[in-house]
Amino acid sequence: MDDDLIDEAGVPRSRYTRLPGKGFFYPDSLDEERGERLAKEAIEGSEAVVIADSDADGLACAAMIRETYDAALDVADFESALAARLRDDDPETDDASDGDSEAEDDDPTADAHARSPVGLVAAGPYSLDTSLERVLAYADADIDLFVCDLCPDEYEWIAEPLEALSETVDSIRWFDHHQWDDETAAAVRDLGVDLVIGESDEECTADVTLRSLDYEFDDRWTELAAVTRDHDLWIKEDPRSDDLADYSYWAGSEEYATVVGAYGADLPETVEEFVADRRVEKEARIDAAVDRAVVHEVGDWSVAVTYGRCSQNEVAETLRGEGADAAVIVKPAGSASIRGSEGFQHAHEVAGKVNGGGHPQAAGCKPDIYDDMLDYAQHWTTEGQACRRVILAAFEAVAEEVAAAETGEESEE
Structure with missing residues (x-):
């Protein structure tokens, strides 16, 4: 496919917002190969693995779990990479990165997914079975496994990998706040999984994780959970919650988990600048959708x-x-x-x-x-x-x- 056909530069917003993003046109087979490789690198050799929804709620849970294992990554690398992206996106600069291999080699966070002893596998509700299968394939037998902010529609489609993992790993802890079918919850618990489900209209999964982990979290983490809840439950009383939600959507999973792990709900200036820059386009797309x-x-x-x-x-x-x-x-x-x-x-x-x-x-x-x-x-x-x-x-x-x-x-x- 000609790259120009999916390049949004110079195309009216009224046209390109009617089409999927570039990732849609990337073959699933290649995407699966890349996902498999990244998951393997994140999982192999880890003492614990977190499968988490890739939104602000799920990734806040991952940050909390890494905190308990003293396994957070160095936030300075991510801030440096983000500052570089902001410079590259500046139309007044001539050295913008075009995603070539040399630019990737210069990215200090390119191998971040493989650095922490607590591996992070970002997932969605429809890829939970695949994520469990990858942990089964690549994790050491004595790891601790965490699943956060994910709810299976039916037990059957996760049964095989989850049952196998329950026989091999040291522990499985599952934190969530979605509405579970009673039979599915019972089947998961029957495997010895420590499943904690919060009230979906009162708690986000970050709340559930915070109260479930045996660790003395400081006030920064309590505040992070509260601000995450403000957006996840659509309370909308704290303006910082929109920043967290937007940043989690635009940032990579490792970046978000590391930054909120270091700063909590008060994002650093570089991140705030990045979010403000991206929000201009976001607001225009919102207006277009409302008009339709x-x-x-x-x-x-x-x-x-x-x-x-x-x-x-x-x-x-x-x-x-x-x-x-x-x-x-x-x-x-x-x-x-x-x-x-x-x-x-x-x-x-x-x-x-x-x-x-x-x-x-x-x-x-x-x-x-x-x-x-x-x-x-x-x-x-x-x-x-x-x-x-x-x-x-x-x-x-x-x-x-x-x-x-x-x-x-x-x-x-």
Whole structure:
């Protein structure tokens, strides 16, 4: 593929936000090979391994666990690399890095994933089984394994690697705050896993990890958990929580875990400059997605549906502020985010009908409707019409179920 076709330089935002990022066009086989190599390097020889969601909540947990093992990396290397990136991104400089091998060789953090005795494997809800398999393949037999901020939809798809690991590692501790199926939680605990699940509307996983680890954390860590919770539960009372969330999205996992491990919720000046620089583009994408939104009435709910590459939480917040009970952000890569409100707490039920899951007010899914690139081409050119239809149908199904349940309750009375 001609690189110019996926280069955003000089392309109107109204066009490139309708397409996935460059990573979408990178073949899964090559991505899997790279992921396998990086995981192997992070896991081999480690005394402990953390599998964590790659957002601010999961990575805060990883930082806490490294603190207990005295295994944090040197933050100075990351600050130096970040300052270099800011200089390279400056349009007034002529020596911007183009990602060539020489620039990579000069990066002091290029091998950071392999340095700490506590290996970090960043994962998502749909790659948890693969991450467990990689720990099984490359970890020493006597390690401590931690899983943070991840909830399997079903026990069966993690059963084989988790059961094997329970026979070989010293311990498995699992910290989370999502809503678990009782049978799945029981099956995990039956393996001897120390599974601690916090209340999803009161705690983030950083809270759960902080109170579960036998370690005297200082106030910096308590504050980090509180600010992480402020964003993760969408409380939005501390402006620093948006900085943490944005930085975790734009930074690499090792960088974020190291920086918040060193500074807590008060990010250093270099990071604040980086976040402010990236936020200009972020706000423009939010505005574009809000402008594309269409409101549908489903049952008693007003559902705003939009499309585009954007920050889904902020888009949803804006749409809720304009009167929507729920917001759906369909993404160019084929997945979708579903966000609720006080008037709509069924996001996980809707997502569960279209290959997803999550919380009552925050969930995600990827409908199984993409068979080939022509389907994706139609997805991009129609702004996700097929995806919108199946998700709205799921809203309608949930509305019918809720109405039926309410009718049943009234008849019982």
